[in-house]
Amino acid sequence: MSDHRWSPRSPVAALARFVGVPFDAQTYRNLAYLLLAFPLGIAYFTVVTTGLSTGLGLLVTFAGVPIVLATLVVTLGISSFERRLADHLLDVEVDGDDGGIELAFGSVEEAIGTTKRVLTAPAAWTGLLLVGLKFVYGVVAFTALVTAFAVSATLLAAPALYDAPGVTYTFGPYVVDTLGEAVAGGGLGVLLVLVSLHVTNGVARFGGFLTDALLGGAARSAEAADA
Template sequence: MAMAYGPDTRDREHRGAGTGFGAKAPVTRFLPAPLRAPLEGRTWRELLYTLLSFPLSTVMFCFSITMVSMSAGLLVTFIGIPVLAVGLAFCRGFGVLERHRARALLGVEVDDPERVRGKTGGAMSWMGSILKSGVSWRHLLYTLLHFPWSTFTFVVAITVWSTGLTALTYPLWFWLFPLFGGQGGIQLYGDETHREYLDTPFELAVAGGIGLVLVMAAPWIVRGLLVVDRLMVTGLLGPSTLATRVSELESDRGVVVDTAAADLRRIERDLHDGAQARLVALAMDLGLAKEKLTDDPEAAARMVDEAHSEVKVALQELRDLARGIHPAVLTDRGLDAALSSISSRCTVPVQVSVDLDTRPAQAIEGIAYFTVSELLQNISKHSRATRATVDVWRAADRLMLQVTDNGRGGASPESGGGLAGLAERLDAVDGVLVVDSPAGGPTTVTAELPWRG
């Protein structure tokens, strides 16, 4: 989601990317876009893509039609099936070429679909896999649909560019006609008694003006036509939506597993280095006190008193650890009370506003709590802020969290660290983390989670 959220808690207006610390400065352009387009490398790459599409699509269209027709005619025998499988395999190979061509000339990033693998590794298994693959049939459909469209775009591009360049440069080579052609210029009309040529200064100027307009319009015409090519490449030659979603879920599952393992290691480390160490020391002190109980009751009493203090510290550490796993106040009283509790422990004053009619699912509520907790810890450690706000509200089927501070800014999840890990955790549950933190502040971090009530 490419949205940025302003400092106001209800401001969802798009503020544009690149405002954070380390963003690239905008490039200064001296010419407006209409005048700059014919000179840009992108324009000539798109024209090259259009010119190459016609011969490539013609070859693949003829090949696909031939293979499909041949396989249909041979279906009465077994030969038709392998012929169709080979044809589909060649279509997939053509798709590889088209994806590379789209990346290089159009800048379209399309992931490669899954490769066809037979379950048993034999020829029959491979044929069955390629015939059952929806990707193979989408590649075949691409070869059939792309041919008429590439023919149309080729004709339009050649016509517009050749006409525009001819008319634009006509005043420069007008002298060639009477000198070498024996006529007075480009002939507009002619019969046995009368002929009209473009030969007056006014007509030359009009022709050049028309050519200039066509040359400036040609890149945009071709670019508009190539929108269809981009849609066909991404829609027919890329992985299916289901395969993409499965890949995302596998990645998210890995993030969840790694996060759970990291949390378990943290809990084990906190228990080992904190409460467990104190309880071991407490047991040793109580053992010594027991030995001194008859010989030196006063020393034993002092040791018991010290042990009592250690018990209180150990209990507090265990409470903090339990609160870090899942706070009881969140379970009992919800986000409003839980966020107010962690805000009171922040080193800067925090204003909390929770506008929820009902409570979301416990898992989402827990993620929201720990998200705000980590963001407030970042404010305490790194922001140098003097105040902060926490706002929580529901927007349709999404739970929105926004944490703002007036610190030094410059925070970015792209630099790694806590924000990057937090973004991965939210992404694992179809959530989004948006950071708006220009150098000098203020910093606004917005988290969006599914409601799942």
Template structure:
């Protein structure tokens, strides 16, 4: 597509955004940040050259918006192929598909994410509520605004950290760069933009939401894992420990001998069912993170 030569950094970025339309929003955010960083560095090193002339030079070395967009699309395909875990052979029967989840690395990673979600959720919730409360409470003081800006900047950093966790564990593509800043705007406009940007508030909502989600994920994981292991291993550990299926008031209760094989099978089925559940939770959590933490493309 033939586009007019951009006459400013913002024009270049808008053309790049347009050239990447339809791509993953996380990819667009990364490309815009990298391009702005490179363009600002070139302008800082060549202050005496007119903007249009310098942008024409940059287009010849760094690439015009369409060329840069094509490079990012190609690189994204290569990176995704390199990072995607190898797929196990497709099982033929329903039973093989059910037990084949044990060979899926994403299921194991999603279970670990469910375990990790509680401590991270507590931290995100505490940080967000405390920072928001202090920012609102001290807003009338002279240092209230700088404190609020520092808090908003910290939430963006935390969103990048959470994005890396989500991408590594759950496989959802998340930004690897912060949102580009349009640094040629006046300071007050940029401050206003931080407060009016919907992603600022959706990020804080995500941080608060992670506490109830973390409690649910952790509780479900520990409860089903404990129940499944208890049912599957109880007949094996009872002769050595004296612990029954139910232990109450010095009384030990065990399933009848004929029922214990079914008990073990049910416990094993629960454990594999938990892995399927964890994989579904991973997809759901990845979609929530993409919706709330990523700048719309």
């Protein structure tokens, strides 16, 4: 007779998954992905918007053409890096390969061919959209992480600090001044950590889905057009 208590959908298994999230290595890879999203999003956005604004502003003199082209090449590099990041940290395999675009500028014909290849690469354009979304995603994810874990740390520290000399331990409008309140706050902190880690995993999975939808979708569309 099978033991239904441990079936994948049983309450016991669900509770084990909920409590076991801090012991799952993928949780920390997801955290690393989210923490990297903030500085990467700012760096991507700064470089690409600076390149595009400068290049587009100089298009009338034709000096902007190589700047715009260089910016799109950088965007292709960003797309390639984001594919690898999703693969290594989120275990999400995104279709496509940006490294196969040949860049050659030895002659006018080669420069024209390179320009055509870059301009017709789907990832050059979906990558621009990814850069904008990554900036927003990184800011939101970082803000949510800092807020959730700052609140959790405040609650977890209550049993140790609530009666420290010269300290008035408050949580919002509430003053914690008894051991019972401090222990309750610590327990709530543990619960909030677990919930925050599950939310973190969900936000990271959404980031992987977003990357696959933009970059993998572009690759699949290109393959369908060539078929």
